Amino acid sequence: MTSLQSLALNAMNLAGVAAFGVNGALTALRSARLDLAGALILGSVTALGGGTIRDVIMGHLPPTTFVDWRYLLAAGLGSLVAFWLGRHLVRYLRILEVADALGLSLFCATGAQIALQGHLGAVQAVLLGVVSATGGGLARDVLVRQVPTAFSEGLYLTPAALGAALTVAAEAAHVAAPWPLVVGALGALTLRLLAVKFRWNAPRARFGPS
Amino acid sequence: MTSLQSLALNAMNLAGVAAFGVNGALTALRSARLDLAGALILGSVTALGGGTIRDVIMGHLPPTTFVDWRYLLAAGLGSLVAFWLGRHLVRYLRILEVADALGLSLFCATGAQIALQGHLGAVQAVLLGVVSATGGGLARDVLVRQVPTAFSEGLYLTPAALGAALTVAAEAAHVAAPWPLVVGALGALTLRLLAVKFRWNAPRARFGPS
Amino acid sequence: MTSLQSLALNAMNLAGVAAFGVNGALTALRSARLDLAGALILGSVTALGGGTIRDVIMGHLPPTTFVDWRYLLAAGLGSLVAFWLGRHLVRYLRILEVADALGLSLFCATGAQIALQGHLGAVQAVLLGVVSATGGGLARDVLVRQVPTAFSEGLYLTPAALGAALTVAAEAAHVAAPWPLVVGALGALTLRLLAVKFRWNAPRARFGPS
Numbered sequence: 001m002t003s004l005q006s007l008a009l010n011a012m013n014l015a016g017v018a019a020f021g022v023n024g025a026l027t028a029l030r031s032a033r034l035d036l037a038g039a040l041i042l043g044s045v046t047a048l049g050g051g052t053i054r055d056v057i058m059g060h061l062p063p064t065t066f067v068d069w070r071y072l073l074a075a076g077l078g079s080l081v082a083f084w085l086g087r088h089l090v091r092y093l094r095i096l097e098v099a100d101a102l103g104l105s106l107f108c109a110t111g112a113q114i115a116l117q118g119h120l121g122a123v124q125a126v127l128l129g130v131v132s133a134t135g136g137g138l139a140r141d142v143l144v145r146q147v148p149t150a151f152s153e154g155l156y157l158t159p160a161a162l163g164a165a166l167t168v169a170a171e172a173a174h175v176a177a178p179w180p181l182v183v184g185a186l187g188a189l190t191l192r193l194l195a196v197k198f199r200w201n202a203p204r205a206r207f208g209p210s
Numbered sequence: 211m212t213s214l215q216s217l218a219l220n221a222m223n224l225a226g227v228a229a230f231g232v233n234g235a236l237t238a239l240r241s242a243r244l245d246l247a248g249a250l251i252l253g254s255v256t257a258l259g260g261g262t263i264r265d266v267i268m269g270h271l272p273p274t275t276f277v278d279w280r281y282l283l284a285a286g287l288g289s290l291v292a293f294w295l296g297r298h299l300v301r302y303l304r305i306l307e308v309a310d311a312l313g314l315s316l317f318c319a320t321g322a323q324i325a326l327q328g329h330l331g332a333v334q335a336v337l338l339g340v341v342s343a344t345g346g347g348l349a350r351d352v353l354v355r356q357v358p359t360a361f362s363e364g365l366y367l368t369p370a371a372l373g374a375a376l377t378v379a380a381e382a383a384h385v386a387a388p389w390p391l392v393v394g395a396l397g398a399l400t401l402r403l404l405a406v407k408f409r410w411n412a413p414r415a416r417f418g419p420s
Numbered sequence: 421m422t423s424l425q426s427l428a429l430n431a432m433n434l435a436g437v438a439a440f441g442v443n444g445a446l447t448a449l450r451s452a453r454l455d456l457a458g459a460l461i462l463g464s465v466t467a468l469g470g471g472t473i474r475d476v477i478m479g480h481l482p483p484t485t486f487v488d489w490r491y492l493l494a495a496g497l498g499s500l501v502a503f504w505l506g507r508h509l510v511r512y513l514r515i516l517e518v519a520d521a522l523g524l525s526l527f528c529a530t531g532a533q534i535a536l537q538g539h540l541g542a543v544q545a546v547l548l549g550v551v552s553a554t555g556g557g558l559a560r561d562v563l564v565r566q567v568p569t570a571f572s573e574g575l576y577l578t579p580a581a582l583g584a585a586l587t588v589a590a591e592a593a594h595v596a597a598p599w600p601l602v603v604g605a606l607g608a609l610t611l612r613l614l615a616v617k618f619r620w621n622a623p624r625a626r627f628g629p630s
Contacts, residue, residue, distance in 0.1 A: 037577035041550075052477075057262075059271030061479030062540060072543055120272065123282055130251075142352055142562055157247035267472075269481030330482060333492055340461075352562055367457035 014074045016106040017065075019099030021047035021078020024140050029086055036083060042140055043079025044072070047103075049136030054111050054128055058118050101192040104156075105163055108133035109184030112164035113171065122168045129164025129184075130157060155195035163188025224284045226316040227275075229309030231257035231288020234350050239296055246293060252350055253289025254282070257313075259346030264321050264338055268328050311402040314366075315373055318343035319394030322374035323381065332378050339374025339394075340367060365405035373398025434494045436526040437485075439519030441467035441498020444560050449506055456503060462560055463499025464492070467523075469556030474531050474548055478538050521612040524576075525583055528553035529604030532584035533591065542588045549584025549604075550577060575615035583608025 024046020025039045034042065048065040055063035065071045111132025115125035134157060141148040167184030175183070194200065234256020235249045244252065258275040265273035275281045321342025325335035344367060351358040377394030385393070404410065444466020445459045454462065468485040475483035485491045531552025535545035554577060561568040587604030595603070614620065 037575075037581070041577060056266060056476060057272050057276060059269075059479075061271075061481075062477050062538065062544075066477060066544055066547070067540065069541055069543055072547065118272065120277065121279055123279055124272075124276055127276070127282065138353070143558070143568060145355065145565065148353060155247075157251060161247070266476060267482050267486060269479075271481075328482065330487065331489055333489055334482075334486055337486070337492065348563070355565065358563060365457075367461060371457070 010070075013106060013110060014070055016103035017047045017051075017071055018074040018078040020103040020136055021075040022082045023078075023100045023103070024136065025079040025082035026086055028140060028144050029082065039083040040076060040079045042143060043082060044075040045143065046136045046140040047075035047078060048072075049139040050107055050111070050132045050134060051136075053135040054114065054132040057128065057131070058114060097196055098193070101159075101189055101196070104133045104160055104192060105185040105188035108160040108163040108188050109167045109181045112167040112184060113181060116168065116171055122172070125168045126161055126164040129167065130160045133160040133163075133188075155191065155200050159188045159192035159195065162191055220280075223316060223320060224280055226313035227257045227261075227281055228284040228288040230313040230346055231285040232292045233288075233310045233313070234346065235289040235292035236296055238350060238354050239292065249293040250286060250289045252353060253292060254285040255353065256346045256350040257285035257288060258282075259349040260317055260321070260342045260344060261346075263345040264324065264342040267338065267341070268324060307406055308403070311369075311399055311406070314343045314370055314402060315395040315398035318370040318373040318398050319377045319391045322377040322394060323391060326378065326381055332382070335378045336371055336374040339377065340370045343370040343373075343398075365401065365410050369398045369402035369405065372401055430490075433526060433530060434490055436523035437467045437471075437491055438494040438498040440523040440556055441495040442502045443498075443520045443523070444556065445499040445502035446506055448560060448564050449502065459503040460496060460499045462563060463502060464495040465563065466556045466560040467495035467498060468492075469559040470527055470531070470552045470554065471556075473555040474534065474552040477548065477551070478534060517616055518613070521579075521609055521616070524553045524580055524612060525605040525608035528580040528583040528608050529587045529601045532587040532604060533601060536588065536591055542592070545588045546581055546584040549587065550580045553580040553583075553608075575611065575620050579608045579612035579615065582611055 021043040025043030027046070028034055028042035029039055048071060051065040051071070052063045055061065055065065108129040110129075112125045112129035114132075115128035120128065138148050163184040165184075166187040167180045170180035170183050231253040235253030237256070238244055238252035239249055258281060261275040261281070262273045265271065265275065318339040320339075322335045322339035324342075325338040330338065348358050373394040375394075376397040377390045380390035380393050441463040445463030447466070448454055448462035449459060468491060471485040471491070472483045475481065475485065528549040530549075532545045532549035534552075535548040540548065558568050583604040585604075586607040587600045590600035590603050
């Protein structure tokens, strides 16, 4: 990657981490009475969890999310913002939903590309993109004992899978360097925002708990 | 291993993954309203979770379950079968219990042997066998917020430990190549099926929540 | 490290593992009806979970907690003691709280030092100390479906962070070998015991579920 591309990628990635940090701490604060330390931990778990699982799977240890202090700073600042400004931020849920969609979109594209760089196949790359994008939110929901939003709240996994698949397809077509990431992230973002706006759902099973 | 042995092992392993995939997706569908993507993810987590944890512990990264597309395919097909045929399969719970017991038995034996190949001790090999066999089901139960079946439903951990111990003992006695696996898997399978049929339980603590 | 220092560290570490094992199995037995195998697994998860996560993050695979049979033995014995003597131990909750505080204190200090030995930065070392000290209890609470004590019960994360920070500061000041660990562990222990005695809490968010 050129240094300009790398800079853009890092900036977008850090924005995603911060957005997930705010979102994670706020979601946690709304479902459990937490103190400052708990909000910091849960915000950081949401922000860094997906990337950490991705790096463990790829054998990149210690994980980038852990070694690079900028990720820790972005996650921590995001959590602190949620803790101190939470009462006011709750009004702007739409902003948070967009931020969450942005984090989801960025991580599914970067996760897929990291898998391809590690010589995994196309299906594995899509899977790793989905894991990177949704792993942090899953860990947060497990810790505060909620049914994972990824399973219950409209289209969430599908946009991540679409974005990762677009990145993989663009890489397979030898599209030049930043564009596979951009195409993947934009595809995921578009589908996620449309799904939120029009309350789309994936097909449900014809049976289940009633 | 000879190629015939390796072939048999792989075939049995993949059958176990597919069985766990069906079982995982069905169990998840019965306790939470899931869409297609959620059923796929939860079936795959159940099918691949134990092997992934095993490979992370052994430092085999990226995990085999993630690199080998046949595992992904078996897990995905198993989940899809559960999603589309779920209403009909629920009648054949006995078939699913046998399939689950088969997966449990195969994974405890292969997990123990992989630990021995990595030069871990006998106790560690038994433990890794149990983790491989039960890790996927634990992860599934945590995600759908059930008390893990492994802790509450008759003898489940014990057959896995027995199977892993038999494999370790046979390896220690220098039994020829496929037999340690076969003996371990058959031992675990027998104990698990007997425990299901006669509703055996491990001794319980004399206190607890009432 | 000299062999005397290494001996002291190992002895303290193993005592911490055993204490966490008793504590974990007891906590699990009080919130779910478990059989012998379940108590063993949950006690061991509590005792070894934090160290295992720490070693996975650092890329020390297979994890020390898994390779070194003394850790397994200490965790297993602790769990068995809780299973058989549980009814009597429940009376001595104060002893268990001290044991838990001891485990917390030892692991935050050793976790931080292991991170520094792996050339991570100061913030990362504090974070790894907290993860080592609290990871096992978090995993236990998730498996028995409790709100993690770390988030709800007084000052718990803060003493771990303080201990890890003291160890990092002492290392930065080139204090001689066992003292960074001792200072960190004593600092964490003091704050945790004071917090238990005087029911101190970290500041809470001004909103949350009511």
